Ligand SMILES: Nc1ncnc2c1ncn2[C@@H]1O[C@H](COP(=O)(O)OP(=O)(O)OP(=O)(O)O)[C@@H](O)[C@H]1O
């Protein structure tokens with residue numbers, strides 16, 4: 001009922017406008033749906049804030065309290081429940097989880113990426129793989145981990161399988177698109193000289209797309225590092241994420257959370273620098 | 286002399302009712318230099334690509350050496366393809382690889398899958414590659430990346446890749462269409478030299494009638510998928526050109542006498 005009324009509200013004025021002004025955008029069905037969606041979202045947001053149960057919360061107090069906590073976390077970090085060496089080791093565990101899942105994902109994705117590339121595969125196989133990839137990618141990594149946790153139990157096994165699974169989907173899409181960049185003529189030239197599919201793949205397709213493949217893989221590695229931290233906390237996969245979880249909900253030690261955050265930040269920065277270096281090198285090759 | 290290539294009643298149909306080739310018959314002798322000319326869309330590329338089965342013809346017969354090309358199984362077809370080099374208008378090199386790597390690609394057809402995948406070439410093969418590149422005047426460029434070359438140089442790498450196959454025949458689909466006149470002449474001279482000194486049969490699609498007349502032993506004219514001229518380059522008259530090119534011919538009949546004289 002309400003929706004219908006809103007719909008007529010939205011469309012009615014524009015009908016009047018038609019004679020006077022020329023709209024810059026044509027008012028078609030898509031435009032109406034977009035506007036309606038935005039309007040409903042805006043209305044819901046306002047309603048949500050209105051209907052929150054604030055209890056006796058004073059907004060100003062809460063804000064100041066939050067700042068005080070942030071100050072404790074970031075300006076007074078310390079390590080109490082474990083040593084620097086332990087933290088470093090746990091970061092390595094998390095990096096290991098990210099590395100392993102990226103590596104597994106990359107190896108499997110190369111094979112399926114070749115089958116998904118339209119210029120290297122049959123149309124039907126390509127479509128089947130691409131739609132499966134679309135499905136895998138639509139479900140977030142964390143959810144895949146939880147799905148596999150049903151069978152493997154919550155822990156590192158589920159984390160490895162779930163993260164690998166989503167990495168495969170992500171990398172198949174990235175790889176197959178860079179394979180498809182290769183000109184059809186190059187493949188034909190090698191076919192015409194009697195070369196077979198595997199030879200063409202390794203002598204023409206992969207050399208042509210290796211730089212893209214490396215940068216996509218590295219990007220995925222960075223994503224997997226972030227996910228691995230979260231998995232340590234949420235899925236009990238171990239690593240620095242688990243220590244963070246312990247510090248925050250077991251020891252309630254905000255200063256330690258700060259120290260761990262700095263640790264993770266440092267690793268992320270190092271990875272970023274490393275990635276930039278690799279990319280620069282690849283460009284000059 | 287035996288015919289190296291024989292095409293009999295070849296037809297090619299795309300879709301339902303668009304005939305690209307209709308009853309095409311001709312033969313090519315060992316060592317001959319043959320040009321195929323015709324207006325755009327006449328079916329020149331289609332014809333060339335039917336010969337090594339880059340596309341499958343709809344009907345007729347193709348004989349290369351003693352092979353019935355259209356009946357070949359996958360493995361035999363690959364074997365026949367190693368004996369036929371192909372050269373393209375857009376060179377079709379792997380841009381990120383070096384000149385010598387691109388040249389050695391011509392050897393893949395004769396190697397095992399593994400050796401090809403890993404790029405394991407014997408010393409003799411590498412020596413042959415360098416020798417061919419020398420002949421083509423690319424000795425300075427051996428380790429240059431293909432995308433750093435000029436069009437003419439790229440096409441010479443394309444020729445090197447075809448020659449290292451030790452082919453009996455070269456199929457060239459408008460090898461000079463993207464080149465300036467000087468580079469085009471260099472390429473045509475190399476093709477001619479390949480045919481006369483190595484005895485390799487050359488079949489080349491061309492857009493330029495004057496070039497075809499100058500370099501070929503024989504010219505095959507195609508119009509709307511049919512052979513309308515098949516004879517020596519010397520005997521080509523302006524009426525023949527009219528027949529091959531139809532209404533486009535006016536622009537082409539410049540001074541055919543001058544070309545024959547030259
Ligand atoms: N893959 C294809 N699918 C459908 N029709 C095609 C295909 N390839 C070629 N044709 C048609 O076949 C006819 C001959 O094409 P072809 O490319 O052989 O001509 P061409 O003589 O090489 O022309 P050009 O000089 O422009 O290269 C054209 O009418 C073209 O539209």
Ligand SMILES: [Mg+2]
Pocket residue numbers: 329330331459
């Ligand atoms: Mg063509």
